[in-house]
Amino acid sequence: MRLLFVISLIALVPLGQAVAQSSDLPESVRALIPLAEEEGALHVYGATLNPRQVRAFSKSFNDRYGTDIDLTMSGGLHSAKASEVAMAHRAGVPTGIDVFWTGLISAMVDTGALMEVDWAGHYEADASLTMGKWGLRTHDGHQSMVTINTGRVAADDAPKTYMDLLDPKWRGRIVIPRSPYPWIAMTYALGEQETVELLSRLITEQEPKMLARYADIRARVLSGEFPIALGTDIFSLKKRGAPVDHPDIDLLVLSSSGAFVLASAEHPAAAKLWGLWAVSPKGQATLEEARGYSLAETPGTALNTYATGRRVAHVPFDWRLENHDRLAEIYLEILKRAGS
Amino acid sequence: MTRLNPLSLIYGGALIGLTFIVISLAGNIVGSLTSDTQFNRFTLDAYSRLLSDPGLPATLLRTLALGFGSISVTLAFAIPFAWLLARTDFKWKTGLFTLLAAKLAIPGFITAMAYVWLFNPSAGLVNALLGQTNYTGEPAFDVYQIKWLCLLQGLVLVPGAAFMLIPALRNLDGSLEEAARVAGVPAWKTFRHIVMPLLAPGILAVGVFYFVVAVEMFDFVAIIAPPGDVLVLTIYEALNTVDGLPDYGLAGAAGVLLFALSAGAILFYVRFLRQAKKYAVLGGKRRDPGLVRLGKWQRAASALVILWVTLSVGLPVVTLLWVAVVPFIQPPTFAALDSVSLYGFLDGLAYLREPLTNTAIVMAGTISMALTFAICLTWVVTRSRSTIAPWADALVFLAPAVPAIVTATAFQVMGIAVYQWLPLYGTLWLIMAAMGTRMLAYCTRTMNAAALQIHPELEEAAWVAGLSRWRTFTGVFLPLMAPAIFYAALMVGMLAARDLTLPLIMNSAGTPLVSVLIFDLQTNGETASAAAVALYMIVVLVLLALTARRLTGMAEPGLEPTR
Structure with a gap:
């Protein structure tokens, strides 16, 4: 009997964690969770990651929301892919991509391939992280270093x-x-x-x-x-x-990259959750650990340490x-x- | 009800193959006529920008030098290797075949990196050992020169060129060499005055084909980066814009210039084909060629093979092994030995299963597609009496001049355009179609050279004996083409497994390939795992090649040493 009780407790731990982690979320974000679960999958295009990194991203993302969403991540040449996404959008053809994770978006802006998302107003994200009407800044690029x-x-x-x-x-x-x-x-x-x-x-x-x-x-x-x-x-x-x-060096020049949800996303709720996860402390820790990415203002990251002072x-x-x-x-x- | 003429299947296959080629070529030409952002408005702006570049003449000259330099190195090794494998009693045939196959599986960037480590002017190991770097004065070697680029590209292209030439050599009528031998003509004179002239269409085809391939290769240009531009760099830069749409116009215009550079050689080849009958040496009275005894020349042949193996396989494989056991790329020093571990091999193994399965599917699909269309095209080009057949062949010849990235884009655009009727966009099928198209030229080059050597009298005899044209095709033509088909399949399979550009551009989620896995690991700085995966891939591909050779009986008669 005692053993059964212990097993039950262990089984409830993940659920408890999920509840604990999602309870601090704004109502609008919590409303996305059941929708995303129903969608069941998510494809983020942008960074070349190895399978272990993808698993780390997936675990951290799903842990945050208590979900079991099948996360796929892929990368490649951003400008060519952005142009392809723009063409597919014009032709009404699904690309299979939900989030374009990049800093290079002008090709998609011109054709209306990006979804307008009110990250700060509706989902209560930090307003300084928004990128135009579309994106949420997830990390700072340092290609001038x-x-x-x-x-x-x-x-x-x-x-x-x-x-x-x-x-x-x-x-x-x-x-x-x-x-x-x-x-x-x-x-x-x-x-x-x-x-x-x-x-x-x-x-x-x-x-x-x-x-x-x-x-x-x-x-x-x-x-x-x-x-x-x-x-x-x-x-x-x-x-x-x-x-x-x-x-x-006396000067650090940073340009931003962010999560952009595509207008044709098949999993829009999961896509928005992913963007919000990426800027959360847990998401930032995962980005830093797996890929060395972070926002300059995220405390304790290598970029933040370098940027300080x-x-x-x-x-x-x-x-x-x-x-x-x-x-x-x-x-x-x-x-x-x-x-x- | 009308019965379908079986020959229409051959013409149909050729037509589909040509359609794919046209998609690829049209993608390049239409791209060159578009502005930066408008696909529906045609302009000559890209040509104007390209031609007004004051650096263009120098770029073209360097590109030509790169093409001619590379094929010179390639042919210097490939012709003797093909001859050794197909026509002699060379002792180490299986070893040479295995190493040629292994070379096909080694990623190009690894070869380039190995040479940079050894021969870079500031810290190259060889220069450092000699005490002559540009820190101390004049370096002994400077790998950042166009001549090194030619050498490295040339070495890399040897296996494909040799595999292309083997079928033609196997089909030579031995009675010609035997007559020379009886007349007391020395072996090397026989090779020079009989074998070489009869091989002329094959050698010319290989030369022209690899010229086109050499000026379009990017891996070595990217890593060696010699001073000054070559055309492929112009194309790469145009397509890798900082933001906004890629400059398809400029990339397309530069691609059309690549066509122009290749066109002269291709026209010459087309004229050559018109005299095809002169080179038909496999007739009804064909004698088995037998094997040339090398005797004291065994050592010279071995030395040539060892030279190529050291330069082309040894250094890159040793480099891969080293990179696979250290945590990050570093020159081999005693201090670095402390960090040696097998972590990369274990890590790489954990990733391999799904990408390996997908790669096997892509290999099988690409081989099937490329070979089916190529056999049909070869038959139409060499057997039909159509006047447009040589021009169709020339069109196929141009396909490798289209940069891989442009081919990928053209097929993506086509996939989007026909999605409503044929939802191939985003699937492995579209990747296989694009790969098959790029490799069609390789297959037809190999097969055409072999088909030209099969005298039409064999098929005429079959018709006279009452066989239908279809039965003649399946019962006479295809069996005689078996060696060419085998080597084309081998090459296509190896290249499909290694190809990165097409899967990277056309990737569909959930279908990772081994080449993309290597790229992902490499880009993430996980070079040990990337190198380990590359080594696993080499082992798998070499085993596959050896098994295929044994199962298809291609080891006989020319590929095993006589006792």
Whole structure:
């Protein structure tokens, strides 16, 4: 009898947890839970995750709401996928995607492929996290960050400002992406003139190695071939003991990525719950643990620790939508001068 | 009721294959005529932007150099390897076959990474050992040069080229070589003056095909990143925009330039096909070719094989093994040995089951599709008397010049357009159709060369004996084509298992493939697990290739050493 009682208690623990966790939710969010359970599944497109990471996401998400929703996550080339989603939306064809988890959405905005969600007003999310009429900011991108190989560069010797990258001692020692992305974000912080000058001089004076893919940039600075890299973060690698670090640069430039529910989502309630989970403390902990992602303002994360006491420039979502085309053209032109 | 002419099945298969090719090509051409955001408004703006780029002539020259350089390296190894496997008593045939198959399964980025570690100018191991890096002065080796890019791409393309040439070599009439031998002509002269000229269509087909493939390859360009642009980088950048729609116009226009670069060689090949009868060497009076005894040349042949194996298989596999046992990518040092563990192998194994099943399905589907359409196309091109047949073949030839990412997009657009009638969008079927289309050219190149060598007199004899054309097709043509079909299937299966771009662009939730798993792990910095999965994949594919070779009897007569 006692054994039965203990088993019953153990069986009730998950239910108790679910009740405890969902009881602190606003009424509008709680109303989504039965709908999401009925939907039963959710597909989030955006980040390349391995199966273990997907399991961690799924467990944390379902634990938060006491649900058993089948979570699928996939990734790939965002701009190509966004364009495909826009085309499918126009043709009324389901894409199978519920949430587009990205920072690059203009293709979908133009075709009305995104659902307008009142995250702050209706679901009581922090208003500073909303991205236009559609998205909820889930983490801050740091593609403008500088990385050093600690085996090759002493902390004292490392660059302290972006302009320090122009020191002749780093000539031929820097690897950067063949992309205007970091420079567009940097423009918001440094101004267009200074950023153009910085990139132009970097290309002509420092002869950096330019690589097309971010994973390759990480690999080169990790192996020590290039002591300095720009355009990639290494928080999760550093945690695993890799000889890399972000130096003590005076400025941190951040641009945001968020959860965008598609207008054609087959599981809209689950999609909204996912966005709200991602910004919750538990969601932030999971993002940080699994992928090294977090909001800069989430206490205790590696990004938050790095950002503390530093000048942080947060590129506004609307500013980026407005300026990216023009700036991309300028910076691509400068990047093309390399090796020509 | 009218009975269906069985031959119409062949024409129907060829037509479907051609339709897929047209979708891929049209996707590129229509893309080049659209503005950044409008698919329904045509403009020449992309061509204007591309052609006004002052760097374009240099980009084109570098692209041509890359194409010619790569195929020179490829043919330098592939022709002797195919000959060794098909026509000689070379001692290590099974080993060579296995290693060629293994090479097909090694991801391109691993080969590139291995060479970067060894020969990069600032910290490359070889340069460091020699004490000559650009920290100390002039480096001994600098992998970031176009010539290294040619070497690496060329080495990687050897297995496919060799597998393409083997069927043509197996079909050569041995009486020609025997006559030369009886006349006292040395073996190398026989090879140069008899074998090589008879193989001309096959070699030309391989050269043209791999030129097109070499200028479109991205893995090596991305990692080696030599100074200056090549066309494939222009395409990649146009499609990987920061935000907004990809620049399909610029990517398409650059793709059309790739067609133009390939077109000259393809036209030459089409003219060659018009003289096809000159190269038909497998007639009714064919003699078994027998095997050329290498004698003292065994050692030279072994040396050539060892050179290629070391450069092309040894270094990447050792690199993979090293990456699989360390927690993050690092050069092999004594300090790094402390962190060695088998965690990557255990972790990789835990992920493998579902992606492996899906990959097997994609391989089977792609092989079936590509081979069915290719056999039909080959028959139409080499056996029908239609004047448009050579042009249909040229169209197929152009397909590899369409960048994989553009093919993927074209099939996605097609999938969306026909969704109401045929809901293939988002399924593995659409991925298989796109993959099959990209590999159709490989299959037809292999099969056409073999079919050209089968003299029509064999089929004519069958008709005279009262067999229908359909029975002649199934009873004479297909059996004689068996070696070509086997090698085409082998190559398609290997490439389908390894292909990343198409599944990545066209991925449908719930159907992960091994190549995408490797990419996901790699992107997440879990390089040990990614390398372990790649090694598992190599082992599985090599075992599959060896089993298939044994089951289909393709080890005989040319592929086993004589005693």
